[in-house]
Amino acid sequence: MVVTEERLARAYLLRVAEPPARALAAFAAEVGPIAAAKAVRAGKCPQSVADETAARRDNDRAESDLEAGERDGARLIIPEDDEWPAWPLLCLDVAGRRGLQSGAPPLALWARGAARLDKAAEAAVAIVGSRAASGYGENVAGEFAFGLARRELSVISGAAFGIDGAAHRGALAAGGVTVALLGCSLDAGYPSGHTILLGKIAEQRGLVVSEYPPGTRPARHRFLVRNRLIAALTEGTVVVEAGRRSGARNTANTAMALGKLVMAVPGPISSATSAGCHDLIRNSAATLVASVDDVIDIVGKLGTATAERLWPKRRTDGLEQDALRVHEALQRRQGKSAEQIATESGVPVPRVRALLPALELEGLVQCDESGWQQRRVVGRTQESA
Amino acid sequence: MVVTEERLARAYLLRVAEPPARALAAFAAEVGPIAAAKAVRAGKCPQSVADETAARRDNDRAESDLEAGERDGARLIIPEDDEWPAWPLLCLDVAGRRGLQSGAPPLALWARGAARLDKAAEAAVAIVGSRAASGYGENVAGEFAFGLARRELSVISGAAFGIDGAAHRGALAAGGVTVALLGCSLDAGYPSGHTILLGKIAEQRGLVVSEYPPGTRPARHRFLVRNRLIAALTEGTVVVEAGRRSGARNTANTAMALGKLVMAVPGPISSATSAGCHDLIRNSAATLVASVDDVIDIVGKLGTATAERLWPKRRTDGLEQDALRVHEALQRRQGKSAEQIATESGVPVPRVRALLPALELEGLVQCDESGWQQRRVVGRTQESA
Structure with missing residues (x-):
């Protein structure tokens, strides 16, 4: 990681506002990160930006953040890098202009792992679901992730227990690319039971990614804010199991708001962890998928890079x-x-x-x-x- | 059962053409059953009617059919009776005029049991599915039938093993009305393993119904022809379990063609008996239902007699x-x-x-x-x- 002025500026900006920081992101895009950082430091910025940054603008730890990241094997990916997934994240800009809550691109992204984020997001599917998953749900998540990874699709999830973990493990088992998006900083060590899994993801062909600066603790609102990145970086989201009030449904709603495909896996009607999936399907908020081929069918119909990647390559x-x-x-x-x-x-x-x-x-x-x-x-x- | 000239005429007509007999049904509706029977006997009828009746027109066993029925506790319900479900069956006329294969009303219906057919069809739901059902499927069919019968909806099915049988039993357990529509005559003793069940249906508050004259054996094409009656006599059809090539999907397609509601129950994606249901839901050919309340919700929205029956009564x-x-x-x-x-x-x-x-x-x-x-x-x- 080359420490440039842009990177230092963005490391600072990432710390001075709690994501999603719509005004700050727009300001940085307009005047550039260096000028934006200078203006925020001096308190000479538009009122909306000042509101977002007021509480933390004196908290300048950009240099030590980058040093700490380097020590931990992490890099700060910024929009000025080739690796920045500009195209997938564009939907957040669009959503922001439409006034959507989730419509704020990240100012930069902390990442650890061998994969390039832009490549990983070229043809990716999110697999999400309940923490309190059933054996059935974990099996399905693992099999779907395995099958998609075998077809060279990246599997993106949230590293939580239950469905998320099973999805990451399935992709790893297939030797595929998997990306874990955290609702806390890379060094937060959360979820503690998944430290080894996150290590494996970074070591093999995957990535562990977060928009939170070092030392940021997990919090419920951060998981919801993180969900917009899972949705943005993928062609579609597969909800494997979700209770009626599951966070996975939030990801599904965000994905729909961002114009992405939403899919849900059915299960026994006697299972509470499938109730959310059944609701999504019944209300036409998600398409029913019962196999990896179903997902490929639906995602492939987009006719985007994913389709190009799926069909000719294999043929x-x-x-x-x-x-x-x-x-x-x-x-x-x-x-x-x-x-x-x-x-x-x-x-x-x-x-x-x-x-x-x-x-x-x-x-x-x-x-x-x-x-x-x-x-x-x-x-x-x-x-x- | 009063033996009238109309009833004798229709008993004859029922035997001389294999259902669905679109031309004959239309002819009988136009000139009346007595004139129609006379014309068919004499071979002096429109060509389309002659085609349908050529092979069997000399086979006049109307009197002995009615006598045999009487002995077996069966009655021949004809359109001239108050008990005739004229309104539900109207959709078959409409479909016939639109040229649909299934669009042929029955010329009469043999029935055994305590219920009045017109009343039973006032607010009815079909529950159908695979013969080779899973334990899960049979449980769901039984519970749905029980719940619907408790809400005073009739449960109509095809008396087959598996889902059909579980549905009839569930309705009986609730003390409700259930109607078994056969793909053979009432005296065919089919399915042989369900003789006791069919007896119970007739003895309690139900009906066993067939458009086939005495001595007609079960046959695959007759099950398909029978399916149009199951669809016509109900507000909607719930497919509980169906393989990819199940006959239950034929009932669902017929129901859709007749403008009825089609619902399907999801299940584990690993279960082959749910694959047909998942296909129906994915292709928007059926609405996902995961509970009795879901079915009530969907059927109640019709705003027909069913809704009238469901809400005020309960209130x-x-x-x-x-x-x-x-x-x-x-x-x-x-x-x-x-x-x-x-x-x-x-x-x-x-x-x-x-x-x-x-x-x-x-x-x-x-x-x-x-x-x-x-x-x-x-x-x-x-x-x-």
């Missing part, structure tokens, strides 16, 4: 080297001749001529007057082809 | 004799004076004057310029008032 999985190079030399909308393809792929023309009809049979390429093109893959049925 | 349950008589002397839209009410109810005027404000506080009556009226009760929230 070309079995291709040999030359065929793959030919396929990658093609474009979606513009046709190419065999000669052009040979030049771009480095595969000899006769071999290109032999491979193209084979790829056409596989449904991966097509030919029209303009020449050969990659074929657009839509929906799941073609995936199994 | 006046606790009233003492005089209050009940005063309440029943009132009308919905036309006001009455205390004197008129006293005359009609037989309750003395001073007592009527004392009871009316009490009933008003209960929300059961209201007063305007025209006088005192029954108050319309809408929705469930008022029920608990």
Whole structure:
């Protein structure tokens, strides 16, 4: 982590306002973090920003925060970094302009772990649910996370006991990427029973993330505020088990408000931990999902990066080297001749001529007057082809 | 059962065409059963009717059918009887005019049991599901049927093993009305393991019903044809458990085609017998119901006779004799004076004057310029008032 002036400024800003700090975030976006930090320190900022920062503006521990983070193997990811998940977090800006409570992007994010946050958020699904989960719920969460991670989707959750923990463990078991978003600082050691799990997430291909500066204790309102980040960083949220008043329903509501997909898993009607899921489904606030394929179906329909990632990748999985190079030399909308393809792929023309009809049979390429093109893959049925 | 010329004609018509006999039903409705029977016997009928009756038109066993029925304690209910459920079956006429396969009203219905079919179909819910039900499914079917029967809704099902049987038994346990609709004749003794159950249904407050003449054996296509009657005679159908290819899904589709409500009960996603229910819910073909109250909520919203039956009855349950008589002397839209009410109810005027404000506080009556009226009760929230 390079200690820049921007990073110091954002470390300061992260500490002087309790998230979600809508006015401060907008101010920092407008004038830049350095000028924003200077204005807040001097008390010379718009009234709305002053209100958010009044209580803590003298609390400047930016340098020691960054040092402490470094010691703990944590980094402060800021919007000025390549790793910043700008696109997923954009929905928070949009929601903020629409006046939504949850509409405030984070000023920066503390993270520990091997994964890049922007990559992890490229195609991600949230799996959330009750702390007091049933064995059935934990099994489902683990299996869904395993299956999604196997399909190269990141699994994002809140690191709590019950469903959250089972989801992280399932993704880890599949060797996939999982992100734990905390409602306290990375050094708060919470939940204490999950210290080893959080360590594993950071060590393997995952990330532990928080917008709270070092020394911030967990609190109920922070879990709710954190929920907007889980929703924002994912294509959709799967609620596995939720009682009638569960926090998981808050995540679901936030996800819906942010325009994300909300899914819920049904269970026995005799189970209180499924009652919240059944309510969500009955009220059309969530779509029923009964399998990993159901989730893939729904998330894939978005037609975003997730779909691109899900279908073509898998369909070309079995291709040999030359065929793959030919396929990658093609474009979606513009046709190419065999000669052009040979030049771009480095595969000899006769071999290109032999491979193209084979790829056409596989449904991966097509030919029209303009020449050969990659074929657009839509929906799941073609995936199994 | 009075043996009239109409009944003999319909007994004959019921035997000469395999249901659903759309052309014959329409012809009988148009020219009347006696003329229709005469025309069919003589082979002098429209071509579509001739097609439906060609194979069996010489098979005239009407008299012996009625005699055999009488011996077995069965009666042939015909559209000319007061007991005919004309209003519920109207949806089959409508569907027929829209060209739907299931759109053919029965020409008559064989029935055995103490209940009146028209009354039983006034406020009824179908509970259907897999033969190969799980313990969970049978429990849910039994509990739902019990709860609905307690709320004075009839429970209609198909007398099959599994969910159907559990539904009939649940309604019987509540002392309620239950109707078994068979896919064979009443004397077919099918399903053989349910002979005692069917006997109980007929003896207690229920009915065993079939549109098939004596001696008709069960067959797969007859179950499907029978399903349209289950759907038509009920406000809505609850699918408790159904595999992906279950016949219960056919009932659900038929119910939807007839404009009826379709509901489905969720279950563990690991259970194959819930997969069909989950499909119905996910595809918005059914509304998720997780309790008897959910069903009541949905069926009550229809605002039909069912709602009338559900709410006021329950609300006046606790009233003492005089209050009940005063309440029943009132009308919905036309006001009455205390004197008129006293005359009609037989309750003395001073007592009527004392009871009316009490009933008003209960929300059961209201007063305007025209006088005192029954108050319309809408929705469930008022029920608990």
